[in-house]
Amino acid sequence: MTVATGDDLNGPGSDADLSRRNFLIKSTGALGLAGLAATAVPFIASWSPTAATRLAGMPAVVDLAKLEPGAGIKLLWRGTPMWVVKRTPAITEGLASLTAKLKDPDSLQSLQPSYANNATRSRRADVLVVTAICTHLGCLPEFRANADAAELGADLNSGFYCACHGSRYDAAGRVLQGSPAPANLEVPSYYFADESTLVIGADAA
Secondary structure (H helix, E strand, O other), X not given: OOOOOXXXXXXXXXXXXXXXXXXXXXXXXXXXXXXXXXXXHHHHHOOOOOHHHHHHOOOEEEEHHHOOOOOEEEEEEOXXXXXXXXXXXXXXXXXXXXXXXXXXXXXXXXXXXXXXXOOOOOOEOOEEEEEXXXXXXXXXXXXXXXXXXXXXXXXXXXXXXXXXOOOEEXXXXXXXXXXXXXXXXXXXXXXXXXXXXXXXXXXXX
């Protein structure tokens, strides 16, 4: 008769050996899943927008009560510079006299929301909102009011002047003939939350 030794009972193929294998396989699998989860959690979390990203996508709110008639302010929205100008009645009344001097007086070749398809290119005649990016080569045109409008020339009392290559725009953001810029300044989406609150980046609340 052959008697089984201790080595035979724990050798390959024995019950003890199979138990060890199963334990090792399960342990390795569990560790692998834990490692995968530890890697996946921060990876998936990276897909979620940060607070700064969410804020950058939010509409910009402008308090018009702080803006004097005839003045303009420049701000940044979603990485794009914007001009907000509070026009006086004299400025808006003077827009009609410039038609013959403009490349696109009716803004047919320009980008703007449907509510800006009018002579003032705006929801309200007294407030203009345009991107502060020249349509020539992307420079930043500056707003010039009556007091410092020498760069605009005698035919404009207020408007925008691009110092890079001399493009001129009227107070509705329409480009004048003779300017290298091919199109009017773009008008973004915006609305008025109330009489003195402008919201840029949306068409309605």
